[in-house]
Amino acid sequence: MNPADLRMLLLIRHFETALLDLYAQGLLPGTTHTCLGQEPVPVALMPLLDPDDFVFSNHRGHGHYLARFDDPAGLLAEIMGRAGAVCNGVGGSQHLRRGRYLSTGVQGESLPLAAGAALHLARTEPGRLACAFIGDGTWGEGAVYEALNLAALWRLPLLVAVEHNGIAQSTPSAAAMAGTIAARAAGFGIAFLQLDSADIADLRAALEEPLKHLRDGAGPLVVEFATHRLGPHSKGDDTRPAAEVAALPDWYAPHAGSSLDREQRDRVAAVVADVTARPPSTWDVR
Numbered sequence: 623m624n625p626a627d628l629r630m631l632l633l634i635r636h637f638e639t640a641l642l643d644l645y646a647q648g649l650l651p652g653t654t655h656t657c658l659g660q661e662p663v664p665v666a667l668m669p670l671l672d673p674d675d676f677v678f679s680n681h682r683g684h685g686h687y688l689a690r691f692d693d694p695a696g697l698l699a700e701i702m703g704r705a706g707a708v709c710n711g712v713g714g715s716q717h718l719r720r721g722r723y724l725s726t727g728v729q730g731e732s733l734p735l736a737a738g739a740a741l742h743l744a745r746t747e748p749g750r751l752a753c754a755f756i757g758d759g760t761w762g763e764g765a766v767y768e769a770l771n772l773a774a775l776w777r778l779p780l781l782v783a784v785e786h787n788g789i790a791q792s793t794p795s796a797a798a799m800a801g802t803i804a805a806r807a808a809g810f811g812i813a814f815l816q817l818d819s820a821d822i823a824d825l826r827a828a829l830e831e832p833l834k835h836l837r838d839g840a841g842p843l844v845v846e847f848a849t850h851r852l853g854p855h856s857k858g859d860d861t862r863p864a865a866e867v868a869a870l871p872d873w874y875a876p877h878a879g880s881s882l883d884r885e886q887r888d889r890v891a892a893v894v895a896d897v898t899a900r901p902p903s904t905w906d907v908r
Contacts (some may be wrong), residue, residue: 630643632886654715657685659852664689666825676739676752679725707800711903727850730763740778751779759790774810777841807844825852
């Protein structure tokens, strides 16, 4: 694996585990949702996105932010409400804005926003796209279908990256979603791509040509990434049996204890020490 890709995977893994440790110590306000196990998706996709593309993330979006900006200190400061925070501490874990990157904790809200951004790009910046990350549980929201309808009608440069981890909070997908995501995309005449690999090179190779077509005006694309949520829904509220979670595949296992693993573990530890020593963030309401 490319060392740069592995570094980013490991950075996200150790950042997320550090968040759970900080929460257990009572040092994080509010709530937090980690992407443990899902790290390959943003690491594979982000280098294929232009800095001027729009990215719309979700409640489980720390990996999306880190893969785009490589800024663990700014993100941790935001989550902890400390000086140097990305949004002066008012967005927290779920609601971030940095340039053309936005995240929201409201399920399905990002799709209409992403469709609007894609419409703007189609009219004023051809060749750019809007990417929205959603999960399999979000397909229960009506806003998803309204946005896809318009995106298909207007052939918008909209990429819907679906991180299908098989569980929506505490409900298995099979118990809540009839049919398939592929069939839903087909219902709107939208191109669909199913990716089951966790290999970064394989994922990028599969994405390059479809994304080129999208940028050239082919219309929206739904990509379903098969992935696994190895951590709790938020904090420590995993309702699955421990043995079930332990049996899930984890890309991290072959790299645990490696030199790059230690390097990124130490990097995150240094960021935690730095940010926890900072004063609270301040912001001007004017």
